[in-house]
Amino acid sequence: MGKSTNIVWHDSIIKRNDREILNGNRSACLWFTGLPSSGKSTIAREVEYILYIRRIRTYVLDGDNVRHGLNNNLGFSADDRKENIRRIGEVAKLFVDTGIVVCTAFISPYREDRDFVRGIMGKGDFIEVFIDCPVDVCEQRDPKGLYKKARAGEIKGFTGVDDPYEAPKNPEIVLNTAEVPEVHRNALQVVDYLEKNGYIQRPQATLIR
């Protein structure tokens, strides 16, 4: 009896491409990067909303669901910041493999760390969305009062105050939220990119827009 088994190791029958066909879109990672309060998370959520209405599967990874879970054993040292972005990148890669459009909304201030993530993903899977907003505008917004705390010395190593932000050199998408503050207009620019580059289909009825 012990020998009567057809359980053998085999490769997955269902591949990423099958899942993309089921979902009706090409999957990708929209990697939002920018200063604190530049608008990353808010625009990512709006993109999620627009895509959801169009029945496109999405998910947003941000501090809320990552820092308290997967990365709750990481601090803010240089090594831990690097590992933080690495893990997020690896998880985003898994999400891309599931066939969905995953958005990540993290400051991710260092070019090297973002380029690492680009490097582990397939061609066209990593779409860098640079939220280009001057630090003084971000600081005026400061919805969580973090710039204020950083200026008062209560937070050390705060990006934009006493830690550098390295802007992307060749991001796929640039959104200037100081010049165009409307969340919806910024999100539509991202959705347009996905349409124009064949990730998602343009809706048939103009009403949906």
Added chain:
Amino acid sequence: MGKSTNIVWHDSIIKRNDREILNGNRSACLWFTGLPSSGKSTIAREVEYILYIRRIRTYVLDGDNVRHGLNNNLGFSADDRKENIRRIGEVAKLFVDTGIVVCTAFISPYREDRDFVRGIMGKGDFIEVFIDCPVDVCEQRDPKGLYKKARAGEIKGFTGVDDPYEAPKNPEIVLNTAEVPEVHRNALQVVDYLEKNGYIQRPQATLIR
């Protein structure tokens, strides 16, 4: 101009429940656990296949896509094994949040580690699938020759040889792959559980079965 902004922090508009409605199923984590060569991955892949045919979104997390990526900086020490399962659990939790049925296929030999994962998930989100197969049957299969290497002392701390496997006390599903070696029959038992407990709908046409 710097003040003219409507970018404010807000909660996600699209919640897990919205994604579940879009996908047409309740999401969950099927946590396969059992000895090496007991059939975890093979059955998980078959479940994925059956669900895919029924247009239910699934994803399988296993050694192939986790050990070489997210957990490539972990070894096999007691601490690293614990961290390995913790990270997989946290990622599985994120997948449940996306509205899909995620399957994890890892030996996960320690009860404490599996119970940790159960503890971080919501009620009913964690479905423990115990692949109950005697070690001698697993060892006869040994498709990767790992038991052989462990017996020869080439692999240390191998579950079932010189490291313990702690069987679940109250798993939601038990599959005895020595008594029922057919992969498809085991997978259907898992799918039946999902139907009977309201995670997925029973198909209308009997032909689909």
